Amino acid sequence: MKSLKHLVSAVVAGAIVALAAAAPALAVTNAGMEPATSYVAAFAPIFGISGYPHSGVMQIAVNDGTISGTYSGTSVGPDYLNDRILPVSGTISPSDGYVQLFIGGALSLRGTMNADGTISGTASYGGRLYEFVAAPGTLGKRV
DSSP: OHHHHHHHHHHHHHHHHHHHSOOOOOOOOOOTTOOOEEEEEEEEESSOSSSOOEEEEEEEEEETTEEEEEEEEOOSSOOTTBTOOEEEEEEEOTTTOEEEEEETTTEEEEEEEOTTSOEEEEEEETTEEEEEEEEEEETTEEO
16 A cells, blocks of 8 residues: 555656646636636645546636636545645735735745746645645646
């Protein structure tokens, strides 16, 4: 069972690195009635190996420094966020890309949004700290 946990951790860690890799130039700003942008998210524990990584999909819109949308967990392991559609809310600073993001009252994130739309930072979930990365795209496809 520990081997499976380590394998899953390694696979999701690889996904986090792949998501953080170079992506096409994309300004993620939705104005007016534009549709939300699809994201694939992954987050893994910062400390220790006792936790396991999580994944999910988001649909978010950015308008005048406000972030809104939905999140649904897709983790392999047990996860409160799985099979739920939770609200996403937050803010982004247009001057430096600083992001504060909240997912359904369960996860909070402080980080940055890069010019390509990738969001990365430290998340708090279930009393633990996680390295969080979300990149524009859908499962199995990059935007």
